[in-house]
Amino acid sequence: MKMNTKINPLTDLSIAKNAKMKPIKEISDKIGISDDYLDLYGKYRAKIDFEKIPMKDTPGKIVLVTAISPTAAGEGKSTVTVGLADAMQKIGQSAIVALREPSLGPVMGVKGGATGGGYAQVLPMEEINLHFNGDLHAITTANNALSAIIDNHLHQGNQLQIDPRRIIWKRVIDMNDRALRHITIGLGGPTQGVPREDGFDITVASEIMAILCLAKDLRDLKERLAQIVIGYTYDKEPVTVRALEAEGALTLLLKEAIKPNLVQTIEGTPAIIHGGPFANIAHGCNSIIATKTAANLADVVVTEAGFGADLGAEKFMHIKSRQGGFSPNAVVIVATIRALKMQGGKQKDSLKEEDVAALLKGTSNLEKHIDTIRAFGIEPVIALNKFSLDTNDEIEALLSWCKEKNVVIALTEVWEKGGEGGVELAKLVMQELEKPSKFAPLYDVTESIEDKVKTIVQKVYGGTDVVFTDTAQKQINQIKSYGWDTMPICMAKTQYSLTDQPKLLGRPNGFTITVREVLPKLGAGFIVCLTGDIMTMPGLPKKPAALNMDVSEDGHAIGLF
Template identity: 65%
Template sequence: MAEYLSDLEIAKRSTIRPIQEIAEEAGFPKESVEPYGFYKAKINTQLIDKPVKGKVVLVTAMSPTPAGEGKSTVTVGLSDAFRKIGENVMVALREPSLGPVFGMKGGATGGGYAQVLPMEEINLHFNGDLHAITTANNALAAFIDNHVYQGNQLNIDPRRISWKRVLDMNDRTLRQVVVGLGGPFKGVPREDGFDITVASEIMAVFCLSRDIHDLKENIAKITIGFTYDRKPVTVGDLGVQGALALILKDAIKPNLVQTIEGTPALIHGGPFANIAHGCNSIIATNTARQMADIVVTESGFGSDLGAEKFMDIKARRAGLEPSAIVVVATIRAMKMHGGVAKDELKAENVDALKKGIVNLEKHLENLKQFGVEPVVALNAFVTDTEEEVNFVKQWCAERNIKIALTEVWEKGGEGGVELAKLVKEVMDTEQNFKPLYELELPVEEKIRKIVKDIYGGDDVVFTDSAKKQLKTIKDNGWDNYPVCMAKTQYSFTDDPKKLGRPAGFEITIRELIPKTGAGFIVALTGDIMTMPGLPKQPAALNMDIDAEGNAVGLF
């Protein structure tokens, strides 16, 4: 029986090369590479004088399940596979958040023999970008409260301060707090709350800015609250956008690392896709496009969340058009969507597979609406049976859908060669990319279009509070922003228990939050939380550090 190795053990046994070698092979100018130790570096993008021309391959997935689909693993493995067939490729990923690392979701460096290295350092603090974003966010909170305390020249209504503090950890007890207690010398008392760092608007601005100057301008546009006469107050009004950009001056540089097989990887920015826009930074993606012919990137969760936001927010903002889309699917996930419990997935069940494949079908239909041909990556697991695999392949063949059995977890790039060749075929064919909606549509109509066309719902219900917020959005001229839906990742509905391909449902919008610096409107649905909580048995219980300083139990 073959020896089972965890992702961490595989990473530790892999040969990692000095980052200067990776940078030199990728063509980065020597002066643009700022090493952070032996195996990581920051890239000073201002010192790269090349056109942005590389083609983008987006990797997304069907609706995720607790069984795990391996989207990041396929993203990394596909990039290694492109390299094996002689393509000049780079992978661009998001940074992990410590919240899910210590909670239950895990890291964001791939798995098996399709990982980026050094995985333990990337999953734990990395080069400090998320800490810098946390600091910038909380510095702004301090500036706001200090302004109110010091006389409040801007006439800010403390009851209508919308800016929250953040922490890069799942901590439900901080969702609602009261600050400023203790008497007149301790501040002005008011209700406040914490979000997780990856839901911060600073994170969104960070990922959607083109350079440090654009970052500063976008920070200045952030609305932090309203005056007593209901006028919006921005960071520019406070005059602290320069200070906040200064905090982010190093973080804004993309991070260069490598895959197990030596493919260069840029990892930068880390918004969640269920509560934020779920894509890595425009700076990293465009830097990769300067250096490589093909850039493989991912968006968070399924096509209904990360991919939709990639198309309607990131691609629109960056002026890029994906040349191909990969949809990661697993037989295990389809069986769960067909009604099989997690602890019964090992048994062959073609009937459940037939029921659950409708979830994949909807995701494929979604992506075709954007004018780009999707390719299915059937991520292999040892429990998959030949009959189950053949059923999925036949189902795709009958619908003229390209599909490749993908074995990158076990075989690295070699296990993704078939997928890479199919994706290259699509890339070499003209695509007709277009966003789902025009920006001129009213916010409520954009939401309705997403719900009907992407989720398959019947309609949208706005709470009384959301209706008032719609009026505020219109009155302040924010109606032309795209929409960033905050919704459970497990279902097309706002109920995480409704798996498969539900029909005949409505989505309730309970709150609308204008993110005027990021340039989108967040629509909160269902019970979605912008500060998650830890599970009963957090992953942290399995983690440790040995006497030599090595990580233990990190996936």
């Protein structure tokens, strides 16, 4: 389609509606997927039977897109990710973009969807942002089937002697609903079950979501589900899904969800979208299966990890890379003039004003994320995601700052120009891909839990120390006693700050992180550390995006973004 190089007044939704999609079989043919490996979900969507695809001798290289700490101004990380994949195609590379699936919580809340924006989007935008191919519903069902099996076990005599006070498995729903954070179930007499306290997490925080994204195949998925610890007995011994004999049923519910989904960008670049754990409360990466499948089908895989480099990227390096047996060959950090000015103290309602001083002050946040990526042995490329109100002086100030810091940066205009607006970025990334990899994790999994957390706090967040509450320390001691402490750490922390305090922007110094709970996730293969006031069930804002949504008489979405 013809790209408009002028400022386009259209919304992301209207641009997506006006785009002409290719039949999904044309997209699959482009990357060598035969019809035998494809399960069609209509004309423009499909699932890939990944286990049937022949393995390449040399998998494609992986480009990880991350960002500065997010602000209300927006950074456009997914937009840049999609645009970079389109740009790779424009410079002659065989490329696939691999993304996470959107959660209805943010879609109906404040963040919106996760399909990119402008002329750098994945399609069909409406279906992807809503129910897509049913993966999140399958995960929700599997999670809650396990909850039902647990409570039925209690009701039917509790042969395993599960202590109802020590059940750590929660129900989930794919929506922001603060009223469900703490509930009481089983009320109403003996026929209604065993009364106990319970609660809901959002689906993307479920361990089953993490397991789906970290499993290698169906067999590995089943084994991981069996290892889930749902709670403890009266004697404080762990109880697993295997003890409940429920792993077979859970695997059955997920047998289609484990297959990655194939769609396309506006420019016809193949896109694999699969899994969607949040990066502030989970590990924030799409599935290992999706990434490996993409690397088996293309020379360059452009993928992203949630929020800033302190969250999604760190977890990509320490969790996904370890379990997937690969590492990023290049890293892109997305930044905007608007967001950097907010990091420098500018208020959202005054971002239209030119303010080079605030911008340069805000570069402290960008610099920390650069330092973090360099600590892993990778030299990042900065993508300056251009907005229409950015002034020449502001742009030049940031370009000069990067030059002084010996940082490579590309002005990126993919929202407005599609892949053409990301060609400079694509060329710079290709230069990094040609260099030998020096990637190395920051800690060894055999180190103590305390030391691993401290390494993340000091080397990734820039803090000085960690404080473990009495509850967290008791949980750590228990984890050690069961021999579960040799797993990587999954920090649950606010995305808005390098600290555990959401309002501390920029690059704070001399701070400590408070870990209030430490939870073992044996199926996922990591240990979750809850910090500050972070919650695994978000709430809706005062004016949720859902209030602006509707459907037209011909069945098309209104107000979706």
